[in-house]
Amino acid sequence: MKTRTTIKDVAEAAGVGVATVSRVLSGGSASQPTRERVLAVAAELDYRPSALGRNLRQRRTGGIGLLVPDITDSFHGRVADGVLACARAAGEPVILGATGDDAESEAELIGVLLEQGVERVIAVPSGAPEPWGPAIRAGMTVVFADRRVISRDNALSAVPAVLADERAGVRNAVEYLVGLGHRRIAYLGGVGQPQRAAAFRDTLTALGIAIDEELIVFGRGTRDSAYAAASGLFQHRPDLTGVIAGGNVLGEAAVLAARELDLRVPRDVSLIMFDDVPWAELCAPPLTVIAPPAQDIGYRAAELVLRTAGRRTRGVRLPTELIIRGSCGPRR
Template sequence: MSTPGPRRTTIKDVAELAGVGVATVSRVLSGGSASAETRERVLDAATKLDYRPSALGRNLRQQRSGGVALLVPDITDGFYARLCDGVLSCARSYREPVTIGVTGDDAEQEADLVGGLLEQSMDRIIAVPTGDGEMWASAVRAGLNVVFADRRVWSPGQHARALDEVPAVLTDDRAGLRTAIEYLTGLGHRKIGFLARQGMSHRVAAFREVMGDLLDDDLVVFARASRDSAYAAAAGLFQRRADLTAVIAGGNMLGEAAVLAARELYVRIPRDLSLIMFDDVPWAELCSPPLTVIAQPASDVGYRAAELVLRHGRRPRTVSLPTELIVRSSCAPRR
């Protein structure tokens, strides 16, 4: 089977070669106090034996496994892929491994995943949460070190304040939405739709608030976290409400679906329908027509979240990163 091989070199071997106790080796290697001479002898021995501390032993002793967990709804979505990339790049500089799980925007899967992490004694986690504040509250009570990214979750009961203390890195959806809506109304649009995905309630809330008097609740539709569902939602909206003249897609999968559905239904963009999509992706520029988007610093969101969870120093409650409206050619004046 597997070769029995030469046993891996342990701290004990180093101690022996250096002629000191294991405790001393441990102290030297983790930056404790020791005399200069001892330190040198230990370091020498360690390099001579090519000693690498076993994370396993350390983890058991410290009752926590290193590394960070990262939970995103869908890694295939360009936005979350970039968010992951940001986390990964920050974690790399701390030499911390990152464990990724996808929740599919499903509360049950999310709970499962978190359960698994607890079992692994992972105590640091960055999450794009999907619903169920109860679950998250109990997780932080269990000692989990949570940072929310992209969206957050509030404490369910008005007495439990556990979640309100959880730091979060968000994008300024509201401002982005406001700019976008102002742009559209400036072009004369009044009937503005919103394509959302389950779990985007924060964005929907912001949309409702910013729209104010203009809001027509029949114009906001929800899709599940699949391509097909997004398409169905977009097509359904376009067919049902012929009076629609502009639509905002809550994410790039929704935007994709909107373009596709419009094409299928002979709705011309931007002549018949103006479209603004959340999140700038490389293909938005390549699309026909090039899409006007609300750009989000996805990678920064990930990076900052990782910093928060890894540095763990005094940390601000919540940081909000700016969005930017990038005007291309998918919006036109209402005709």
């Protein structure tokens, strides 16, 4: 394996010093003839500056770290896609890690990023504040996506977040169901998204409907746990007529559990899912969903992390869309 061409080779071939080559290539000042000659030689030798040398000198790696709970999940896949799109435009590499929504894995992955000298991170955080201490202390630029970390630590609260407007999304969905006549509406949520459950409660209260705590249940992220929660809900409270699932895994569980228990959608129960996924349209009936702008969230987060080099920035809240398909009907 032959050694790659370095800046020194270019300098020699062009008959100038390495400093001049560096300046020409990074847009510093240089005379027109020199600039042309250096560029010609660089092209001729197919020279690519090594990020290794640059990184060491500048004590940082250009890249962007991206931490998501599960890259297999459609929502996180779309977020990642948005990040990639933006990073690509900026020519920055993206280092991906999957935390499994586990604080310990998250901390470990942050450690890896720190070691690599990555100083810009986008994360869909697991929720625990502890892993982020080292990142903040090391001066990383962090942007949260889709979720934020709740903590008394000021530094952590100052981390900007790009979020979906969950409150409005959930409110719209609840209002829609209530408008159809439903009163016994359940919320099937996941841990790590307390905002959505809170919005659910608030909206019911605002509409003058008493909150029935039995109708608010949570799954623990895995498919099995989601299914158990959904199935338990339907069996325990056959009187409910509407369900809002707080994420695509929970929505999937609700569809399966309903089918298993021979509940017809939307005749027996109306169903709304938070998150629009390709299969929502394939379901029978097609699922009415609260669609968060997943890819936009990723893209905006990347913009934010690239632009806000050091200075503080406020987060962003992006609107969701209620997409009405066929899984909701009037109260039976």
